[in-house]
Amino acid sequence: MPVISVNLQEFVKFVGTDLSITEIAEALPMLGVAWEGYHDGEFSVEVFPNRPDMLSVEGLARAFSSFIGVRPGLRRFEVESPGGRVTRVEGKVSPIRPYIGMAVILDFPMEENALLSMMQLQEKLHITHCRRRRKASIGIYDLDTIVFPITYTTKPVDFRFRPLEWDSKITLRDILLKHPKGIEYAYILEGLDRYPILLDNNGTVLSMPPIINSEDTKVTLNTTNLLIDVTGTHLKTVLEVLNIVTSSIAERGGRIGAVRILYPNKELVTPDMNPRSMVLNIKYATKLLGIDLTVKDVKMHLRKMGYEVEGKGNCDEVEVLIPCYRTDIMHQIDLVEDIAIAYGYGNFEPELPSISTIGEEDDIEKFSHVLRDLMVGFNMQEVITFYLSNEDKLFRRMEVPAEPLVKTANPKTEEYTVLRTWLLPSLMEVLSRNQHNEYPQRIFEVDDVVILDEKTDTGARTERKLAAAVCHADTGFHEIKGLVESFLKNIGIRGYKFEELEKGCFITGRAAKVLVEQDEIGYFGEIHPKVLENWGLKMPVSAMEFSVNKIYRYVKEI
Missing domain, CATH: 3.30.930.10 (Bira Bifunctional Protein; Domain 2)
Structure with a gap:
């Protein structure tokens, strides 16, 4: 499971209240992460694979802030319309890496900690949710170096551009043979004679997904406008990862903007940051947890976990609004699990089951x-x-x-x-x-x-x-x-x-x-x-x- 490093001052800032390292170390594991230790202004936690939204300081602090009651409830994100921001997907990429999602963040308050957090989030998502970049991969660019429309296409192995942290232009073949990232991820493109490429309207290369970005569009401390892309082989994963990255970065400030994606046979506008809706049966939750739950109780517990709940009185069901970055919520059992976390596992009273046999290994x-x-x-x-x-x-x-x-x-x-x-x-x-x-x-x-x-x-x-x-x-x-x-x-x-x-x-x-x-x-x-x-x-x-x-x-x- 991935371990992330978290700057203590940054974490406290995003949580929104003063906290000592002792208070954090005691309370954070109750949210479902494993405490690894604290050293020199940073602490480390192990994040379970079902919560990729907590793989950044921003996402972890957002969840913790709700959990301890500083800012409970649903986080909503406004997304500006795409306007002239268009990306065309050519049919050539369909058999290789067919899907792409994009977002922009405007007027972003860039600083060194923000840049480090972005890099860590990319790395950890690539390892986990993206299945070592095979299922999806992330690119973040300086938007001011890019001219729309963007084209997602393929190029032959002798096509050249300057990859990140490289002195000169080299061929796509040489990137896979010589560049550290190319060597590491070449297996994903093995056996192909054309590779995915993102180009802007001036022919500037953005990246060679899922291998490496271009030096020409690199994010620096002077960057104020960001372009985020996620490409992959599974559309659902692509859109989920895009929401996680976009929402995490946007916690620092800036405005989220959409991009229109034109496929050969359909059109998408991404990101979709609207919350999803799911119905929770309160009797179902009560039966599973063994505790009496009212609508008021359910609202309180789920708001601690970052949801919003709509329901009144003694009704048997409530409608739960799920934030766009909670990719792990697939069934109402997942909501019941979060109620249990908010209630506190230490508050459940254990009972010995009434059985007449002694268990042993089969x-x-x-x-x-x-x-x-x-x-x-x-x-x-x-x-x-x-x-x-x-x-x-x-x-x-x-x-x-x-x-x-x-x-x-x-x-x-x-x-x-x-x-x-x-x-x-x-x-x-x-x-x-x-x-x-x-x-x-x-x-x-x-x-x-x-x-x-x-x-x-x-x-x-x-x-x-x-x-x-x-x-x-x-x-x-x-x-x-x-x-x-x-x-x-x-x-x-x-x-x-x-x-x-x-x-x-x-x-x-x-x-x-x-x-x-x-x-x-x-x-x-x-x-x-x-x-x-x-x-x-x-x-x-x-x-x-x-x-x-x-x-x-x-x-x-x-």
């Missing part, structure tokens, strides 16, 4: 620990991936036919629409995302999948699986077969046999299923080149997957 969990230790002994690195996936990853990319599975009723994103039925697609995605790291790569996962089962009360059951994948230039069927044999020998499985397996994700003739008493407990093989191509992998992969539940059953019988 046998499958104990066995899973043994399997993890064994895989680590095989020089494998454990990964942990999401239960949620999508049908494209589970079936199309793996070249296997689709099968019935559990689907989410109201997915927020196309990335996560179903519950996974096997682990290998998750490992392939990990390998795909780590091609910039050195080889060989040897990874495994021991975790649950969800299988439809009409015999159960819920219509589905969880099953524990173990999967492993090896990726390097020389891997093949014999390497994964050797790993499988060593694995089975070490866990005590005897009397197994291999039979040829036909499965679309494996090369024909280089895959096998593992049988014990004619019961298939797993399979392994060499991944098909078409599957490698679907995942953008250039190295061969061999892989295996086993049912931990079945293995455990046979191990118990030994």
